[in-house]
Amino acid sequence: MFIDQAKISVQAGNGGNGCVSFRREKFVPHGGPNGGDGGNGGNIIFQVDTNLHTLLDFRYRTQFKAPRGEHGRGSNQFGKNGEDVVIRVPPGTMLRDLDSGEVIADLIEPDQRKIIAKGGRGGRGNARFVSSTNQAPRQCEAGKKGDFRNLQLELKLIADVGLVGPPNVGKSTLLSKLSSAKPKIDNYPFTTLSPNLGVVAYGDHQSFILADIPGLIEGAHQGKGLGIQFLNHILRTRLLVLMIDCQSNDYKHDYQMLQCELNSFSDEMARKPKIIAFTKIDICPDLPRSLKFDDDPKLPTCYISSATGKGLDSLIRLITENLSQIQENQIVYRR
DSSP states (O other): OOOOEEEEEEEOOOOOOOOOOBOOBTTBTTOOBOOOOOOOOOOEEEEEOTTOOOOTHHHHOOEEEOOOOOOOBTTTBOOOOOOOEEEEEOTTEEEEETTTOOEEEEEOSTTOEEEEEOOOOOOOOGGGGOBTTBSSOOOOOOOOOOOEEEEEEEEOOOOSEEEEOSTTSSHHHHHHHHSSOOOOOOSSTTOOOSOEEEEEEETTTEEEEEEEOOOOOTTGGGTGGGHHHHHGGGTTOSEEEEEEETTOSOHHHHHHHHHHHHHHHOHHHHHSOEEEEEEOTTTOTTOOTTOOOTTOTTSOEEEOOTTTOTTHHHHHHHHHHHHHHHHHHHHHHHO
């Protein structure tokens, strides 16, 4: 089961209390203070685990609490620090504070770690309060409370290329042909109900990651047909392939609908480079090869059939050329 959102609460450990204690040894009846400090509470840490691909675990466990630090003891013995609690999440997980709405972390890199809730500091024992005017202090500090947070976890897939199109346009079939991914395929709309990823190999030991998201319908950017949830998964892609069924009665309407949903969703999505792919051309052999859209007549276009394999090499070539160009532009921009 693919789960891409979850709500959890995390509680870091409280700090241990400091201790009030005095040396009481043979021949030292009035020894000085020797109360130790309390230990620090455990932190709540999130860490990226590349073996995870969903937030399913958080459906069954929604509360996490780190242990508190031990209290200080006599003989200047410090309390032990509470152990950190490490919560593992898939790459692409964004953490948002539910109370403030602030994005706390965007965890992308393998093994990336971030402290989300810091444990409370341990209190000081009375040995810390000795001064020239107070040789036998009877005061100590209580440990500080650990941070508490309500969190929204959102998983956004990390892929190079996103396949976008209306339902039943052939996105999953294309993914299965270009990669070893095995998405569910059938001849009815909304066969795909969750995103799928596949690695496409090309050239000499080169590859890119392809993401197939469920079909988009009009109003997707407003949440219709779970559109917002699906569109979130292609926010991180560098290139989009807009897929249009050659059997459509109105190619321009399909294209304009996709562009409208992408542009309305976010400015970032509107700026992404795009390729047009007309699908199922084995069914429409007479489809003209000079179709252009008034919105962008220079948009790269190809004609493919996942069933026969026709045009797939051209599509891969277009994708790799555009990805190379995007990478070059990013390098120039960084300089």
